Amino acid sequence: MSAQFPDEQNDDGEFERQEDAFRDWVSSDGSTAYPAEPGRYHLYVSLACPWASRTVIVRHLLGLEEAVGCTVVDPIRDERGWAFRDGPGYSHDPIEGFSFLSQAYTTTDPQFQGRVTVPVLWDKTTRRIVNNSEDDICRMFAEAFTGLVAPGGTLPDLFPKEIEDDHRKLAEFIYSRVNNGVYRAGFASSQRAYENAFRILFAALDELDTRLATRRYLFGSKPVEADWRLFCTLVRFDAVYFGHFKCNLRRIFDYAHLDGYLRDLYQLPGIAGTVNLDHIKRHYYYTHDDINPTRIVPLGPLLDFTRPHGREKLSG
Numbered sequence: 001m002s003a004q005f006p007d008e009q010n011d012d013g014e015f016e017r018q019e020d021a022f023r024d025w026v027s028s029d030g031s032t033a034y035p036a037e038p039g040r041y042h043l044y045v046s047l048a049c050p051w052a053s054r055t056v057i058v059r060h061l062l063g064l065e066e067a068v069g070c071t072v073v074d075p076i077r078d079e080r081g082w083a084f085r086d087g088p089g090y091s092h093d094p095i096e097g098f099s100f101l102s103q104a105y106t107t108t109d110p111q112f113q114g115r116v117t118v119p120v121l122w123d124k125t126t127r128r129i130v131n132n133s134e135d136d137i138c139r140m141f142a143e144a145f146t147g148l149v150a151p152g153g154t155l156p157d158l159f160p161k162e163i164e165d166d167h168r169k170l171a172e173f174i175y176s177r178v179n180n181g182v183y184r185a186g187f188a189s190s191q192r193a194y195e196n197a198f199r200i201l202f203a204a205l206d207e208l209d210t211r212l213a214t215r216r217y218l219f220g221s222k223p224v225e226a227d228w229r230l231f232c233t234l235v236r237f238d239a240v241y242f243g244h245f246k247c248n249l250r251r252i253f254d255y256a257h258l259d260g261y262l263r264d265l266y267q268l269p270g271i272a273g274t275v276n277l278d279h280i281k282r283h284y285y286y287t288h289d290d291i292n293p294t295r296i297v298p299l300g301p302l303l304d305f306t307r308p309h310g311r312e313k314l315s316g
C-alpha cells in the first residue's frame with residue numbers, strides 16, 4: 001500500500017512533514033537582503049491549504065492587501081503540482097507568467113528536489129522565493145511590513161509581547177496536535193500511527209474546548225495569531241478532516257465551545273472572504289487519490305458559519 005507522500009513516512013507508518021526550504025527574511029531596518037517595500041513581494045497561495053490560508057488572513061488583518069499582491073492556484077493538484085489556471089477564485093500568474101508553482105522553486109534553486117508547497121512569498125525584484133514557511137511569513141507581515149500600511153485604523157496586535165512565551169507554547173501545541181495532527185491521522189499508513197494521531201488530536205481539541213469555555217478567544221478578548229492558526233484547521237474540519245482524514249470522533253459542530261468560537265472568528269470582518277469551501281473540498285478529495293481513489297467529492301455536509309455565535313458575553 002502506498003502513502004500519500006512516501007518520502008515523508010517513517011518506518012512506523014507515521015507522517016513526518018518535510019522542513020520548509022526557504023527561510024530568508026524581509027526586514028524594515030536594512031538588516032537583511034530583502035527590504036520591506038510596497039509592491040515588491042507577492043504571495044502565491046492555495047485557498048484550500050490551511051497553512052497558506054493563515055498568511056492570507058494575516059495579510060488581510062494587517063491591511064497589507066495593497067502592499068503585497070496575491071495569486072491563488074488551481075485547487076486541483078495533479079502529479080505536476082500546483083498550477084496557475086483561470087477558474088472560479090483562482091487565476092493565471094500575472095507576475096511571472098508561471099504555469100506551475102514548481103517554476104518558482106526551480107527559478108530560485110535549480111537543484112530543488114523537495115515537495116513544492118504553498119504558501120510562497122516571492123520577491124519580484126530578485127525573482128526568487130524569499131520564504132515558504134507560513135509561520136515566518138505571518139511573523140514578517142507583523143514585524144517588517146506594518147510600515148507599509150496606509151495610515152488609518154488601528155491594526156490588531158497578533159503577537160502581543162506580554163504573552164510571548166505562553167503564546168509560543170500554545171501555538172506549538174496547536175501546530176503539532178491540531179494543524180499537523182489532522183494530517184498525521186489522514187496520512188498515517190499504519191493503524192497504530194493513525195490511532196495514535198487520532199487520540200492526540202481529540203485530546204487537544206477537548207483541552208482547547210475547555211479553555212474556550214470561559215474566554216472568548218484563546219488569550220482573552222482579542223484574537224491573536226494562535227487563534228487564526230486554530231481557525232484554519234477548525235473551518236476545514238467538518239467538511240474534510242472528519243471524513244477524508246478519518247478524524248471522526250466528533251465534529252467541531254458537536255463541541256460546546258469550539259463550534260461558536262469558529263463562527264465568531266469566521267464572522268469577523270473580511271474573514272469569510274478568505275474561506276473557500278469549494279476549493280477546500282475539491283482539493284482534498286480530488287488530489288489525495290491514495291486516500292480517495294474514486295475522487296468523488298462529497299456534496300455535504302450542510303455548514304452555516306453565519307449563525308449567531310453568542311460569544312460576545314465572554315469578554316476576556
Ligand SMILES: N[C@@H](CCC(=O)N[C@@H](CS)C(=O)NCC(=O)O)C(=O)O
Binds near residue numbers: 019081115118133134
Ligand atoms: N509550510 C508548511 C507546509 C505547507 C504545505 O504542506 N502545504 C501543502 C498544501 S496544504 C502543499 O502545498 N502541499 C503540496 C502537495 O500537496 O503536494 C509547513 O511547514 O507546515
